[in-house]
Amino acid sequence: MSAAPQKNKSRVIAVASGKGGTGKTTVSLNLARTAGAGVRLLDCDVEEPNAHLFLKADLLAEETAGIPVPRVDPALCDGCGECARFCAYNALACFDGPPLVFQDMCHGCGGCMKVCPRGAITEKDHRIGVVETLRAGDITLVQGRLDVGRAMAPPLIHAVKRHATGGGLVILDAPPGTSCPVIATLRDADVVVLVTEPTPFGLNDLALAVDTVRTLGRPFGVVVNRMGSGDGRVHDYCARENVPVYAEIPDDRRIAEGYSRGELLADALPEYRPLFAALLETALARAEGAA
Amino acid sequence: MKVAFTTSGDSLSAPLEQRFGRAPKFLVYDLDSGAFEVADNVQNLNAAQGAGIQSAQAVAKLGAGALVSGHCGPKAFRVLSAAGVKIYPCAAATVGEALEQYVAGALAEAGAPDVEGHWV
Numbered sequence: 001m002s003a004a005p006q007k008n009k010s011r012v013i014a015v016a017s018g019k020g021g022t023g024k025t026t027v028s029l030n031l032a033r034t035a036g037a038g039v040r041l042l043d044c045d046v047e048e049p050n051a052h053l054f055l056k057a058d059l060l061a062e063e064t065a066g067i068p069v070p071r072v073d074p075a076l077c078d079g080c081g082e083c084a085r086f087c088a089y090n091a092l093a094c095f096d097g098p099p100l101v102f103q104d105m106c107h108g109c110g111g112c113m114k115v116c117p118r119g120a121i122t123e124k125d126h127r128i129g130v131v132e133t134l135r136a137g138d139i140t141l142v143q144g145r146l147d148v149g150r151a152m153a154p155p156l157i158h159a160v161k162r163h164a165t166g167g168g169l170v171i172l173d174a175p176p177g178t179s180c181p182v183i184a185t186l187r188d189a190d191v192v193v194l195v196t197e198p199t200p201f202g203l204n205d206l207a208l209a210v211d212t213v214r215t216l217g218r219p220f221g222v223v224v225n226r227m228g229s230g231d232g233r234v235h236d237y238c239a240r241e242n243v244p245v246y247a248e249i250p251d252d253r254r255i256a257e258g259y260s261r262g263e264l265l266a267d268a269l270p271e272y273r274p275l276f277a278a279l280l281e282t283a284l285a286r287a288e289g290a291a
Numbered sequence: 292m293k294v295a296f297t298t299s300g301d302s303l304s305a306p307l308e309q310r311f312g313r314a315p316k317f318l319v320y321d322l323d324s325g326a327f328e329v330a331d332n333v334q335n336l337n338a339a340q341g342a343g344i345q346s347a348q349a350v351a352k353l354g355a356g357a358l359v360s361g362h363c364g365p366k367a368f369r370v371l372s373a374a375g376v377k378i379y380p381c382a383a384a385t386v387g388e389a390l391e392q393y394v395a396g397a398l399a400e401a402g403a404p405d406v407e408g409h410w411v
Contacts, residue, residue, distance in 0.1 A: 084348070089341060090338060090340060090342070090344045090345050091341065091344075093344045093345075093347065093370045093373075094348070095348055095351040095352055095374055096374075100344075100369060100370055100373055102341070102344060102366055102369075105340060105344070105366075
């Protein structure tokens, strides 16, 4: 008997870029609008989620998210310092007696609890933000909001991504850059769409993003936004590196005007719908091909 | 009592390092004997985060009862306070000058961190 395709396996398209402001949210939103019924859009830029600005969405649910941080029982602790020596993030300090715990430095790995020879460490939940589920027409939007003053985005991104399971199409709007929050977003995506612009800045940060997704072993392609505003170096790079260009969005003033009014491109300028339909098809085909 | 100074060098004429967490070295001076030792802090100089916490731990373990440095942030302050190490911010150019000021009673003990914490 041959194995049937997994019905409950989600298809995950991540939209990312090395440089900020290239059009990740525009591409994510319009892919979601194009996909229609059942699609889930996950805004993984938990430090400044913005996809909701373009959707007249109703809040359906809100859950708090936290990380497990150590709690030391001074009656059991003999001040041996194993926990502080183990912690790679310096979240524990120890000298004579129970360690001091710095919750904001903790990544919630649980290692201190495991290495403690006296069983003096248990875990308690330390809130870092909220995960909100919203609904706008066909689109379910899930977004994380990191609490002000917190610096630990990846655990909240993981909490947002727990909404990516269960089948159907999921689009991840990644944070910009190539650091930990981006890795947390992209590492298990079926395909990554890298949005760039045809400028020297765009090219420099695209190359960094390409190195990142190659290291993660994700299939990927490029969307060149604001085509016509720069030069041909991004295309030269893509040709040289055998990176497919999935789509090109022209440098059209009307797109910026619609964006500034908080309108979805596919709604404001229907002539662009085929572009996003073709992009969705290409990305899905690449995701299937790699699966 | 021993007093720790942050520095980039190995002698009393070496510069007083203004950063505490990422100070390259600690010079620990024994007020009773007049002798001093120098401890390396390179592992914290390159730490991704928590350099102040680790440096404070190191100073406590070196047996210092007081620290003379340029500045001290909130996390290091918490550790040093818990360890009973008194903190004396100082703008002197060299460790030797800082020692003179300390011995003369010209330095005021810090009652709170004097700089913000940071993530880089």
